[in-house]
Amino acid sequence: MRHIISMLLENEPGALSRVIGLFSQRNFNIETLNVAPTDDPTLSRLTVTTNGDERIIEQITKHLNRLIDVVKLVDLTEGAHIERELMLVKVKAQGSARDEVKRTADIFRAQIVDVTPSVYTVQITGDANKMDAFLQAVTPLGVLEVARTGVSGIARGDKVLSI
Amino acid sequence: MLARFLKDEGVEYIYGYPGGAALHIYDALFRQDDVKHILVRHEQAATHMADGYARASGKPGVVLVTSGPGATNAVTGIATAYMDSIPMVVLCGQVASHLIGEDAFQETDIVGVTRPIVKHSFSIRHPSDIPTVLKKAFYIASSGRPGPVVVDIPKDMTAPTERYEYVYPRKVKLRSYNPVSRGHTGQIRKAVELIMSARRPVIFAGGGVITGRASEALTALAHRLNLPVITSLMGLGAFPQNDPQSLGWPGMHGSYESNMAMHNSDLVLGVGVRFDDRVTNNVTRFCPDARIVHIDVDPSSISKTVQADVPIVGAADNVLNEMLNQIGQRTEAQEPLDEWWETINAWRDERRGKLYEPAAAGEPLKPQQVVEAVHRVTHGDAYVVTDVGQHQMFAAQYYKFNQPNRWISSSGLGTMGFGLPAAMGIKLNYPDEHVVLFTGEGSFQMMMQELSTCKQFGIPVKIVNLNNASLGMVRQWQDLNYKSRHAHSYMESLPDFEKLIEAYGFKAITVRTAEELEPALEEAFRSRDELVFLDIHVDPREHVYPMQVPQGAMCDMLLSKTERT
Ligand SMILES: Cc1ncc(C[n+]2csc(CCOP(=O)(O)OP(=O)(O)O)c2C)c(N)n1
Ligand SMILES: [Mg+2]
Numbered sequence: 214m215r216h217i218i219s220m221l222l223e224n225e226p227g228a229l230s231r232v233i234g235l236f237s238q239r240n241f242n243i244e245t246l247n248v249a250p251t252d253d254p255t256l257s258r259l260t261v262t263t264n265g266d267e268r269i270i271e272q273i274t275k276h277l278n279r280l281i282d283v284v285k286l287v288d289l290t291e292g293a294h295i296e297r298e299l300m301l302v303k304v305k306a307q308g309s310a311r312d313e314v315k316r317t318a319d320i321f322r323a324q325i326v327d328v329t330p331s332v333y334t335v336q337i338t339g340d341a342n343k344m345d346a347f348l349q350a351v352t353p354l355g356v357l358e359v360a361r362t363g364v365s366g367i368a369r370g371d372k373v374l375s376i
Numbered sequence: 377m378l379a380r381f382l383k384d385e386g387v388e389y390i391y392g393y394p395g396g397a398a399l400h401i402y403d404a405l406f407r408q409d410d411v412k413h414i415l416v417r418h419e420q421a422a423t424h425m426a427d428g429y430a431r432a433s434g435k436p437g438v439v440l441v442t443s444g445p446g447a448t449n450a451v452t453g454i455a456t457a458y459m460d461s462i463p464m465v466v467l468c469g470q471v472a473s474h475l476i477g478e479d480a481f482q483e484t485d486i487v488g489v490t491r492p493i494v495k496h497s498f499s500i501r502h503p504s505d506i507p508t509v510l511k512k513a514f515y516i517a518s519s520g521r522p523g524p525v526v527v528d529i530p531k532d533m534t535a536p537t538e539r540y541e542y543v544y545p546r547k548v549k550l551r552s553y554n555p556v557s558r559g560h561t562g563q564i565r566k567a568v569e570l571i572m573s574a575r576r577p578v579i580f581a582g583g584g585v586i587t588g589r590a591s592e593a594l595t596a597l598a599h600r601l602n603l604p605v606i607t608s609l610m611g612l613g614a615f616p617q618n619d620p621q622s623l624g625w626p627g628m629h630g631s632y633e634s635n636m637a638m639h640n641s642d643l644v645l646g647v648g649v650r651f652d653d654r655v656t657n658n659v660t661r662f663c664p665d666a667r668i669v670h671i672d673v674d675p676s677s678i679s680k681t682v683q684a685d686v687p688i689v690g691a692a693d694n695v696l697n698e699m700l701n702q703i704g705q706r707t708e709a710q711e712p713l714d715e716w717w718e719t720i721n722a723w724r725d726e727r728r729g730k731l732y733e734p735a736a737a738g739e740p741l742k743p744q745q746v747v748e749a750v751h752r753v754t755h756g757d758a759y760v761v762t763d764v765g766q767h768q769m770f771a772a773q774y775y776k777f778n779q780p781n782r783w784i785s786s787s788g789l790g791t792m793g794f795g796l797p798a799a800m801g802i803k804l805n806y807p808d809e810h811v812v813l814f815t816g817e818g819s820f821q822m823m824m825q826e827l828s829t830c831k832q833f834g835i836p837v838k839i840v841n842l843n844n845a846s847l848g849m850v851r852q853w854q855d856l857n858y859k860s861r862h863a864h865s866y867m868e869s870l871p872d873f874e875k876l877i878e879a880y881g882f883k884a885i886t887v888r889t890a891e892e893l894e895p896a897l898e899e900a901f902r903s904r905d906e907l908v909f910l911d912i913h914v915d916p917r918e919h920v921y922p923m924q925v926p927q928g929a930m931c932d933m934l935l936s937k938t939e940r941t
Contacts, residue, residue: 223552226499227487238492268679275676281496281516284552376551 215244216270217296217366219260219374220277220286224250228282232259235280241265241273245298245341245363256284256376262341262364284376293369296340299362301326302348305355306333313354321347332357340364377506377542378467378534383410384544385514387438389429389804390414390467391422393449395442396482397469400534414804414833417825419446421797423453424823427462428798429805431784432759434587436463436517437801443469443531444482448489452791454524455493459788460610461583463522465513470499472532487528495523500533504540511545520555521674522587555673559690559698567645567669567686568702571601572710574643576665576719579603580626583610583787584648584672586780590692591615594647597696600703602713604720606634608649609787613777618756623720627655628924629769632933632941633723635922639663639931640719646670648692651682652788661929671695727935731773732918735890740915743767743842746893747774750812750840753897758810759784759802761837763795763819766848769920771814793822799837800830810904812838817870818847827880827907836907838900844916845870852919856934866916873911884909 222228229248236243244262251258263273270288277283289296306314307330314333318325323337337347341364348356368374378401382390391414394402405413416422419441426437441450447468457464471480487497496516498509509527517525571577585594585607591614598605598621605615606623615622624631626638638644644666649655651670656662659681670677670684671692678687688695732744747770750758760775761784762768768785777783784802786794799813820841830837850865877884885896887910900908922933925940933941 227491227497230488231491234491268683272676272680275678279674279676281550281553 214266214270215262215264215290217260217262217289217294217364218274218277218286219258219289219366221251221256221284221374221376222248222259223282223284224255224257225282228257229259231280231282232277235276236261236263239272239276241269245361247363247365260363260365285374287368287374289366289368292372294366295369296364296366297338298341298344298364299336299338300344300347301360302335302337302351303357304333304335304351305331305357307331310354314351317347317350321350323347377503377540378510378529379404379408379411380542381507381510381544382438383408385510387411390438390440391416391425391801392440393419393422393442393446395444395446395469397443397471397531398440398446400531400536401440401467401469401529403536404534413440414829416797416829418823419449420453420793421823421826421829423450423457423464423466424791424794424797425801425804426464427453427457427794428761428784428801430457430462430464431460431798432781432802433805434463434589434781436465436514436522439464439466441466441468442482443471443486444484447484447486451490451493452793454490454526456786456789456791456794457524458493458495460786461522461587462524463518464524465510465517466524466526468526468528470528470530473530474532476530487526490526493524494526497526497528499528500530503533503535503538506533507542508545508548511548512550515548516550516553520553521584521672521677556689557691557694559671559688559695561698563686563688564695564698565702567688568699568706570643570667570669570686571603571645572703572706572708574667575711575713576641576716577601577603577643577645577713578623578637578641579605579615579645579647580608580638580649581605581611581614581647582608582649585611585614585692586648588648588673588692590648590696591780593693593696593700595619597700600700601710602717603645604637604717606638608655609772609785611649612772612783613780616778617776618778625772626930628657629773629920629922630655631773632727632922632935633720635924635930635933636723637720639929641666644668646672646684647696648672650677650680653681655930656682657924657930657932658927663930730936732921735915737890740913741887741890741893742918743770743844743914744774744918745890746840746842746912746914747771747814749893749897750814751775753901754810754812757782758812759799759806761785761795761799761802761811761813763813763815764790764792764849765816765819766844766852766918766920767814767816767819767842769849770842773920792819795819796823796826796837796839799839800826800835803835803837804833808904810838810901812840814840814842816848817841817843817845817867817873824876827877827882830882830907831880836905839907839909841873841909841911842914843870843873843911844914844918846916848916848918849920851916855919856923873909877909882907882909884911887912
């Protein structure tokens with residue numbers, strides 16, 4: 214099953230490499246990875262999506278917790294949560310395809326954020342399924358480049374991940 | 377600052393080797409007398425010395441090496457300590473901060489190199505951070521599940537021209553690191569329930585009982601409930617082997633009765649063990665009838681290989697005492713274990729006297745009988761250190777341990793060359809004790825340069841070289857799995873060990889026959905302050921048995937060259 218694990222990480226050099234190294238060292242898989250600072254300058258928030266059965270996910274969370282740089286961790290998929298990703302896609306936009314890209318972007322509530330005579334750059338946010346669906350829809354029109362941020366997420370309701 | 381910290385932390389010895397990036401530190405060590413530095417002949421030996429000391433004392437061993445090759449030479453020793461959860465602090469010199477990243481002379485990203493084999497690592501960023509960072513390093517290395525911690529120290533961080541106020545930090549605070557001690561009372565209650573109602577229970581105790589100083593509690597619990605006790609190799613000595621409830625150690629070369637008992641048990645109480653693959657054999661066939669209670673300080677050890685029915689995260693000592701406490705308050709009776717003990721005793725009887733055949737007159741000595749003889753002359757209370765190979769297994773099988781911290785061996789990584797420096801680290805700190813190294817001519821040659829260190833610092837270990845003129849363990853696997861094609865498992869052109877040892881100014885005795893053995897041992901062990909090397913020629917065709925059949929259950933064993941379960 215797919216899991217979204219989000220953690221607060223000491224904002225120290227080397228912390229990120231410890232987390233990533235753990236995944237490769239123990240043969241755990243990383244699908245997406247997203248890291249950025251938080252409101253607390255001493256902490257970054259790191260979110261990974263990974264795949265595995267219950268046992269593997271349990272091992273992943275235990276090993277992550279064992280890292281001294283990991284301050285707090287939550288498996289968002291254990292409860293109701295919001296998942297978002299941002300994607301920028303350059304799509305060929307010439308001739309009839311130009312309208313088709315625009316229409317598809319509208320359907321997905323994506324925005325065209327840059328334009329040249331031959332290319333549209335589309336920005337889209339949503340969960341991973343939406344990204345995949347959009348890509349599928351525009352692939353026949355000619356996708357030139359894709360940049361995805363990887364998943365970020367947060368629990369619904371009053372629950373917070375903080376120290 | 378660094379030297380003062382080490383003194384205030386109570387460090388008596390550090391083991392190391394100098395070089396450019398560490399010279400400021402060496403100069404500071406030179407100008408004080410509290411912390412003594414032992415100069416090894418190879419940095420790997422420094423880590424094994426620190427490791428041996430840590431295994432015997434329970435306190436972190438301290439290593440000091442220079443940047444680049446000094447630090448990379450230490451890697452094998454760090455990995456060895458990591459695999460066996462041994463507390464160690466490794467101080468690595470580094471090129472000056474402004475050069476980092478430029479491939480400067482002797483620059484290696486040692487924090488990166490060692491990342492998967494340390495519990496944690498630090499880089500010093502400001503000289504004034506040295507005391508707090510070191511305090512954290514010692515605390516992390518020795519608390520919870522111990523392990524090695526690397527501290528990278530750029531040369532400019534120890535520049536003698538700069539002065540900072542020094543205060544010894546008594547306490548450390550780490551917001552993301554709080555090792556648990558007390559186990560969950562409800563889980564402990566469930567565990568007690570299972571143990572009391574089990575008909576064929578066994579205790580399986582590991583290195584965690586030794587590091588957690590829980591031998592007493594373990595022994596009390598075992599006696600209170602009359603439970604059979606199996607210890608892992610790392611746990612040898614956690615329960616006295618002269619106790620009738622001791623079944624020895626299990627696994628690939630474990631005792632027949634311990635493998636049989638564990639396989640047929642209906643409850644395994646694992647304490648500070650990690651159920652590694654050398655014990656379980658094929659996990660899918662591991663203990664088919666047993667429920668598993670698993671106590672460990674490290675949650676990630678639990679259910680890693682074998683799924684626990686009742687996981688208990690906590691320090692062994694604490695949890696075992698709480699169990700005793702709860703048992704004391706219970707009124708229901710425990711299931712009687714008479715039948716179980718009868719079965720176990722029958723397994724014991726089956727193999728009694730059949731473990732190996734001692735050499736007949738004129739035949740080469742058997743390694744097993746040498747270990748038994750050393751056990752006799754040392755009255756079973758030496759510190760026993762080993763290298764890796766057949767001799768290691770024979771030492772573990774035939775030396776009997778009644779106290780914790782006396783069996784010192786690289787189990788998880790199986791590092792040849794570990795033995796001599798580890799033995800030296802112990803002898804240095806326990807000069808009045810016998811420290812015996814069982815080694816093989818293969819392993820010994822990996823670290824024999826340390827004889828020179830023994831000479832310089834007067835470290836009189838006893839070395840028993842079980843010389844089978846071959847990489848015996850490799851040869852055994854080739855006999856069993858490769859139709860005796862001995863690809864590079866024998867050692868042609870061995871040195872004349874007697875001459876070699878004498879070149880360093882030590883005594884060497886060569887032993888070839890059973891008649892020569894006892895007198896040689898008497899002579900070697902007469903005093904505790906003379907290094908003696910016994911070059912004992914043993915039968916190269918000998919195999920270690922029992923030996924579990926690959927991919928089988930624990931109880932599937934070869935018992936000798938001709939017998940199989
Ligand atoms: C550094 C290292 N290299 C290789 C091995 C693989 N290995 C395990 S046992 C062994 C043979 C050891 O020979 P020796 O020290 O003579 O002991 P014996 O088995 O003959 O008693 C080898 C090569 C190892 N454990 N460690
Ligand atoms: Mg050998």
